[in-house]
Amino acid sequence: MTDHAPAGTTRPPPPSPADAPRSGSGSRPGQGVYLYAVTPGEAPYADEPHGGLPGGTRGDLRGVGGGAVRPIARGGLVACVSDVPLDQFGEEPLRRHLEDLDWVEGVARAHHAVVETLAAAEPTAPVRLVTVYTGDDQVRNLLDRRHDDFAEILARVAGRREWGVKAYLRRETARPAATPSEERSAPSPARAPAEPEGGGPGAAYLRRRKESLRGREDLWRAAAERAEELHAALGRLAVASRRHRPQDPRLSGRSESMLLNGAYLVDPAREEEFAAVVAAHSDRFLDAEITGPWAPYSFTMIDLGSDRDGGVR
Amino acid sequence: MTDPRSRPVLRESYAPPSAMPRESTNLGDILERVLDRGIVIAGDIRVNLLDIELLTIKLRLVIASVDTAREIGIDWWERDPWLSGKDRELVEENRRLRERLNAVEERLLAWEDRVELEPGESRYERPGDQADAASAGTPSGPGTHSGPGTRRAPGTAAGAARRPARPRDTERDRD
Numbered sequence: 001m002t003d004h005a006p007a008g009t010t011r012p013p014p015p016s017p018a019d020a021p022r023s024g025s026g027s028r029p030g031q032g033v034y035l036y037a038v039t040p041g042e043a044p045y046a047d048e049p050h051g052g053l054p055g056g057t058r059g060d061l062r063g064v065g066g067g068a069v070r071p072i073a074r075g076g077l078v079a080c081v082s083d084v085p086l087d088q089f090g091e092e093p094l095r096r097h098l099e100d101l102d103w104v105e106g107v108a109r110a111h112h113a114v115v116e117t118l119a120a121a122e123p124t125a126p127v128r129l130v131t132v133y134t135g136d137d138q139v140r141n142l143l144d145r146r147h148d149d150f151a152e153i154l155a156r157v158a159g160r161r162e163w164g165v166k167a168y169l170r171r172e173t174a175r176p177a178a179t180p181s182e183e184r185s186a187p188s189p190a191r192a193p194a195e196p197e198g199g200g201p202g203a204a205y206l207r208r209r210k211e212s213l214r215g216r217e218d219l220w221r222a223a224a225e226r227a228e229e230l231h232a233a234l235g236r237l238a239v240a241s242r243r244h245r246p247q248d249p250r251l252s253g254r255s256e257s258m259l260l261n262g263a264y265l266v267d268p269a270r271e272e273e274f275a276a277v278v279a280a281h282s283d284r285f286l287d288a289e290i291t292g293p294w295a296p297y298s299f300t301m302i303d304l305g306s307d308r309d310g311g312v313r
Numbered sequence: 314m315t316d317p318r319s320r321p322v323l324r325e326s327y328a329p330p331s332a333m334p335r336e337s338t339n340l341g342d343i344l345e346r347v348l349d350r351g352i353v354i355a356g357d358i359r360v361n362l363l364d365i366e367l368l369t370i371k372l373r374l375v376i377a378s379v380d381t382a383r384e385i386g387i388d389w390w391e392r393d394p395w396l397s398g399k400d401r402e403l404v405e406e407n408r409r410l411r412e413r414l415n416a417v418e419e420r421l422l423a424w425e426d427r428v429e430l431e432p433g434e435s436r437y438e439r440p441g442d443q444a445d446a447a448s449a450g451t452p453s454g455p456g457t458h459s460g461p462g463t464r465r466a467p468g469t470a471a472g473a474a475r476r477p478a479r480p481r482d483t484e485r486d487r488d
Contacts, residue, residue, distance in 0.1 A: 035354075108344050108348070115351075125352055126347070126351035127352045128350075128352065128354070129348050153352070164342065206425055210426065244345070247341060247345065252341055253339060253341060291339070297350040297351045298350050301350050301351065301352075301353075302352055303353045304352060304353065304354045
């Protein structure tokens, strides 16, 4: 896939004059090339070491481990990368590090910060965490081979932003609905004999428990329906929408059940309307919240498949 | 998970975009995105790397060339029993045991329901007091005559205590 490089693009580039030692073979012992995202753009000018990165980010954008983010340009695309030490990002050390959530958090936040900064300035196609290459040549190669895929993805997300919407079962409602009979009858056992089935404390307990479960189920069902409506309404406003698996409480940080974990690619002109729909669906059943704007992570989900045939040609 | 706090409310988060990295952004949201979305450029090494303790999210590590990776000694995935599937049997056994556990729990709940709805069915009737007999009628012997407080134990308290000890849901990632 080498036919995509426009004539004006420097094919045998001095891609990164500030980093002359790297530009020869494209790899340095002990160093990996960490890829954050692909954006549209041209090769940098020689007097601008970090030119080619989206506007406003030149020179001072730091990535994972504090490494300077630099562009690798090819055929109208720019891969935004930084160097990482393989003693951390080689597979054996990486495997150990990935079990260390603090380490993962540091890398994830650094990765996300770079992507977010890029996305604020340009159409951006984020790449999954810890996508590491062994040299610049491999990255150029990737841009050559996958040019059309990247171009298509970038065209889809250009000028739009991703918003997340999470809707939870509203807890304030859940509690009274789930336990009223318990609260009522516990302090006044006199009510128990009035129940149709009668019975002793054991039967009464079972009955209360069953009622409580039934109340919770009804509430859940109503809230789930509201969540469906919300997703459908947002989907009509958005250019594209995706529904992700509801987050586990450990991930969401909230103990309430998540009923909707949606992502929506929205044109700027409709963002106000979008927010209004979310607000309108926050009611006694649902607690709906917006997150974002995000880089279009959810709309660049694509598996570009194996690179086996394309390693170093 | 050092930042478990929830996102701000609607209006607050619906703010003008900012190029500033926001450290306060929920870590779960970030991890969900950077690990699970975006472009997957799978190199030759396509590894379902691990189950992060709290997040049960798979990572795929991508290195451009498997040959280069081998040259620098990166080949652990070929030896790892988790990845090469040698512990399938354990996982399978784990799954079977969990299914049985669920079945037992369901039967217990169903049984409670029946006791409540059809008190007359109890075989442990005491003359003149059907309902009381029903509520106390536990066929399993010990604890038969204890009150509801004790009967709650097998269904809820014990279940809650058991849960944290369960092995992680590694099987979920294999689906």
